[in-house]
Amino acid sequence: MSIHIVPLADPHPSASSHRLVWLASGSDGAPVGSAFLRLFDREGQDHLAELELNVHPAERRAGVGSELLARAVAGAEGEGRRCVLAQADAGTPGDLFLAARGFRKVLTLTYARLALAHATVNNATSAHASADIAASAHATADTITGSPPAGYRLRSWDGTVPDELADTFAASRRAMDDMPMDDTDYGVVVWDVERVRAAAKAIEDRGESLHTVVAVDESDGSIAGFTELVVPGDGRGDGQHYGTGVLPEHRGHGLARWMKAEAIRQARERYPDLGGLLADTADSNTHMRAVNDSLGYRPTHRTFQYQLDL
Numbered sequence: 001m002s003i004h005i006v007p008l009a010d011p012h013p014s015a016s017s018h019r020l021v022w023l024a025s026g027s028d029g030a031p032v033g034s035a036f037l038r039l040f041d042r043e044g045q046d047h048l049a050e051l052e053l054n055v056h057p058a059e060r061r062a063g064v065g066s067e068l069l070a071r072a073v074a075g076a077e078g079e080g081r082r083c084v085l086a087q088a089d090a091g092t093p094g095d096l097f098l099a100a101r102g103f104r105k106v107l108t109l110t111y112a113r114l115a116l117a118h119a120t121v122n123n124a125t126s127a128h129a130s131a132d133i134a135a136s137a138h139a140t141a142d143t144i145t146g147s148p149p150a151g152y153r154l155r156s157w158d159g160t161v162p163d164e165l166a167d168t169f170a171a172s173r174r175a176m177d178d179m180p181m182d183d184t185d186y187g188v189v190v191w192d193v194e195r196v197r198a199a200a201k202a203i204e205d206r207g208e209s210l211h212t213v214v215a216v217d218e219s220d221g222s223i224a225g226f227t228e229l230v231v232p233g234d235g236r237g238d239g240q241h242y243g244t245g246v247l248p249e250h251r252g253h254g255l256a257r258w259m260k261a262e263a264i265r266q267a268r269e270r271y272p273d274l275g276g277l278l279a280d281t282a283d284s285n286t287h288m289r290a291v292n293d294s295l296g297y298r299p300t301h302r303t304f305q306y307q308l309d310l
Contacts, residue, residue, distance in 0.1 A: 002027040003067050015198050016042045020075040024055075024064050032059040035068040037075050037084075042195075044188040049076040051086040053094075065097055076310060083185045083309050090302040103306035106183040108283045112297035113238065115276045116268050119296050149253040152224060154262055156213045160200040165223065166193045169214065172223040175245030180284040184305060207233040213263045215246070215255045224250035227259040235271040241279040244288065257291045264295065 008021040017040045024033040033055035040048045051072050055064045076084050086103060088094030099105070148154070161169045173191035203210045214226045225246035231239040241263075246255045267274060279297055281288050 003032070003062075003064055004029075005067055005071060007071075014202065016040065016195060020072070020079075022068055022071045024068055026059070032056050033064045033068055035072045037072045039076070039079050039081065040187075042190060044190045045186070047082045048185070048187055049079070049081045049084045051084050053086065060093060066101070069101060073308070073310070081310060083307050085184065085186075086306050086308075087303050088306065090304055095304060098304075098306040101308075103308045104183075105304050106185075106307045107181060107305035109280045109303045109305065110283055110289070110299050111278065111280045111301050111303065112292055112299045113276045113278050114264065114292075114295065114297045116264075116274055119264060119268065149255065149258065151218050152215045152250075152253070152255065152258075153218055154213060154259065155216050156211065156262070156266065158209065158211055159204060160197050161212065165214075166196065168221070168223045169212075169226065170196045172214070172226055172245070172247060175225060175247045176243060178248070179245070180282045182282065182284055184307060185309075203230055209233065209235075210242075211263065211266065213259045213266070215250070215259055217250065225255045225259060227256070227263050229263050229267060229277065231267065231271060231274065234273075236273045236275070238276045238278050239267055239271070239274055241277060244291075256288065257294065260291060260295060 003024055003026065005022050005024050008023055010019045010021060012019070017038050019039065020037040022035045023031060024035075026032050033053070035054075036052040038050040038052075040046055040050075049072075051069075053065060053068055053072065055068070073084065084103075085106075086094075086098055087109075088098055155165075157165075170191050170193045173189070173196070177188055200210055209231045211229045211231065212226060213229075214223045216222070217224045225244075227244040228242040229239050230242055241260075244256055244260055264277065267277060277297075278300075279292050280303070281292060283289070
């Protein structure tokens, strides 16, 4: 098969990254595959590139993927990157492709889903969060209850963070700095108000809705933790959890579960046609996996993150 590869301009550059793009076509000019290489530009991650490579099923095992990968690796090296990350679902052709071409498995993610039709949430006012999974001939829904830990209150917003909370919200993002990443050379994401607003704007530009719930420390009004949920613009299908984090000095009070339960309650109340909520969690992140399990999330599939060291 004759393969023709054309580099394309980045269709969606951002303040924190840019992309190199290649389109592969066959001898008849029909597209057969593509590669998107995202290059992080901000300090803390400017050593890193993320690869998304796709080949039409009918054109696999004909060298298309290898040609695209060679271009992407050369592009990463030309940009001075030291590693390339890529993901593939366990047992898929992508999984086998990456393993056979020098990528090493560095992280395992388990994806889970909460079916909103079978989850009711009541954030009560008792002293500690608790879970009550109802299962009887007359009760088929999971009932999730949560309660406010002493000294904290919840606050939420849609879209971009309110101006009065922008600084403390940006500061709270360091809660993700020690998120388990196993052997991934992921670096550190440095957040400031500009980046927080840009991330929210990117979601809005895609036509999706961003909802954030935070736990506020009542002693000084600062944000102690947050959880983010992105919902399709039409309110149908499944929403996606983007991140949940609690600052180290505020851990041990059940804030993560409390915030996430509130996000579930709001999603069910506001989006009656939403089917479920999705979460992906590193297998080594035992605490967040336990939170998700207690809220009724059920595993759907597993994905491997691979890394190619340059």
